[in-house]
């Protein structure tokens with residue numbers, strides 16, 4: 001019985017992962033949203049236990065920085081959903097147009113980051129990434 005439950009659990013996790021199209025975090029790489037926008041995200045310092053600043057550069061179709069969209073990040077541990085989920089709104093640094101948000105990694109393990117982009121209040125794009133702390 002235990003083995004069956006484990007099999008069901010693993011299958012469910014695999015199905016969820018496949019559906020969410022999660023990719024392992026690739027810091028500093030340009031990610032294309034569509035013909036109008038792309039973005040680059042990085043941590044200000046190497047992400048480790050404790051607070052970490054996530055920085056996003058949003059680029060327009062010409063590759064120039066833009067603040068057209070508003071951005072949030074929902075972070076959680078898939079294995080402990082609901083225990084220390086955080087939803088943060090990025091603030092814009094006016095001098096360099098970077099988007100910044102603080103994420104608090106309270107324990108070691110696998111985290112998932114859902115980066116949500118909004119245009120005029122409507123969800124425009126979601127990028128889902130896994131990161132190991």
Ligand SMILES: [Cu+2]
Nearest residue numbers: 077080083107
């Ligand atoms: Cu946890």
